[in-house]
Amino acid sequence: MIYLDNAATSFPKPEAVVKAVERAMLAPASPGRSGHAAAHAASRTVYRARKGMAKIFGASDPERVCFAPNVTWAINAAVGGFGLGPGAHVLSGSLEHNSTARPLALISGASGIEWEAVPPGPDGVLDPEEFRRRLRADTRLIVLNHASNVTGALAPAREIKEAAGDVPMIVDTAQTAGSVPLDGMASWADVICFTGHKGLLGPTGTGGLCIREGTPFRPLAVGGSGSRSESLEHPDFLPDALEAGTQNTHGLAGLAAAAEFLLAAGVENVRAHEMRLTGIFMEGASKVPGLAFLGPGPGDPRRVATVSVVMEGISSSDLARRLEEGYGIMTRSGLHCAPMAHRASGSFPGGATRFSFGLFNTEEEAVAAAGALGEIAAGRGRR
Ligand SMILES: Cc1ncc(COP(=O)(O)O)c(C=O)c1O
Numbered sequence: 001m002i003y004l005d006n007a008a009t010s011f012p013k014p015e016a017v018v019k020a021v022e023r024a025m026l027a028p029a030s031p032g033r034s035g036h037a038a039a040h041a042a043s044r045t046v047y048r049a050r051k052g053m054a055k056i057f058g059a060s061d062p063e064r065v066c067f068a069p070n071v072t073w074a075i076n077a078a079v080g081g082f083g084l085g086p087g088a089h090v091l092s093g094s095l096e097h098n099s100t101a102r103p104l105a106l107i108s109g110a111s112g113i114e115w116e117a118v119p120p121g122p123d124g125v126l127d128p129e130e131f132r133r134r135l136r137a138d139t140r141l142i143v144l145n146h147a148s149n150v151t152g153a154l155a156p157a158r159e160i161k162e163a164a165g166d167v168p169m170i171v172d173t174a175q176t177a178g179s180v181p182l183d184g185m186a187s188w189a190d191v192i193c194f195t196g197h198k199g200l201l202g203p204t205g206t207g208g209l210c211i212r213e214g215t216p217f218r219p220l221a222v223g224g225s226g227s228r229s230e231s232l233e234h235p236d237f238l239p240d241a242l243e244a245g246t247q248n249t250h251g252l253a254g255l256a257a258a259a260e261f262l263l264a265a266g267v268e269n270v271r272a273h274e275m276r277l278t279g280i281f282m283e284g285a286s287k288v289p290g291l292a293f294l295g296p297g298p299g300d301p302r303r304v305a306t307v308s309v310v311m312e313g314i315s316s317s318d319l320a321r322r323l324e325e326g327y328g329i330m331t332r333s334g335l336h337c338a339p340m341a342h343r344a345s346g347s348f349p350g351g352a353t354r355f356s357f358g359l360f361n362t363e364e365e366a367v368a369a370a371g372a373l374g375e376i377a378a379g380r381g382r383r
Pocket residue numbers: 007008070071072073097099145147148149172174175195207337
């Protein structure tokens with residue numbers, strides 16, 4: 001098997017992550033609830049995950065990291081925190097995943113909010129000037145996908161934030177956290193949303209938000225918090241305000257280990273490795289006749305290790321099936337839960353076949369993937 005679907009979820013997970021989940025499951029514990037030693041140990045594990053994620057984003061206060069089941073939940077909570085009402089104007093990029101597009105469509109339909117998506121330039125990359133041009137007196141929020149899970153294009157998020165002035169920004173780091181160094185992001189992004197199971201190399205069911213001092217927030221759900229139990233009102237302080245109900249302690253034990261693994265390995269080294277493989281793959285695949293890449297081309301540093309291709313004469317799903325059946329190469333075809341990005345890239349509704357490299361892929365695998373595309377395009381593909 002050659003696993004090239006790391007943009008969906010990373011595989012394999014570091015052994016330390018697997019072991020940490022196992023250890024957590026063998027311990028009796030509910031963090032922040034009971035007062036016995038095992039509960040305290042679980043609380044310390046959750047705090048280690050908070051500390052690790054704060055370090056990944058360069059946040060000085062781990063208590064501003066709130067956990068959630070995934071980035072989808074986190075984005076919904078982050079958008080809700082701004083309490084937008086009729087008359088508000090919201091900007092996003094045009095390469096958004098449905099985890100942003102659907103919450104924005106929902107509030108713009110139900111609450112009279114105007115949502116405008118900014119298209120990328122001809123190179124497939126968002127331009128801060130385009131955001132500056134569309135800013136209005138009633139613009140209340142920008143929500144931005146930091147890297148497209150379809151084209152791999154990296155958004156100039158900091159430059160867009162600078163162009164936006166005081167308008168707050170939510171950044172979806174699903175495709176960059178753990179793969180692109182983000183240790184300065186907490187100093188300028190108002191809310192950073194993350195998911196634990198992709199580049200962060202943690203378990204599914206983990207994710208969250210990192211909220212900058214002074215940024216508004218409000219609970220998406222209320223309930224048990226282990227704090228202020230005497231009151232019918234949910235706590236209004238972080239992280240409890242956004243963490244109703246028992247935490248995914250087992251998953252967060254894995255996320256703590258994953259963050260520590262990445263910090264020891266150096267996210268900049270992960271980035272260098274993934275981009276080396278991406279370069280090898282794109283260089284090889286660029287010689288395949290009838291094959292087009294979506295987004296920034298070979299050698300362009302404004303991308304991540306996610307490369308979608310469209311091959312003439314074969315559907316994205318048939319190509320993915322041929323790669324799996326003939327070569328054991330696992331990719332993802334179709335619209336990748338991001339129809340906006342496909343529309344912006346001219347690949348809607350057919351979609352594309354997506355190759356996404358991760359820390360544990362090798363140069364041989366990148367060469368093999370490009371070679372398989374060449375054989376299939378030439379009509380010599382293995383069956
Ligand atoms: C850019 C982007 N945003 C959001 C998501 C949603 O992630 P999750 O399902 O973990 O909430 C994904 C996952 O595919 C993604 O690639």
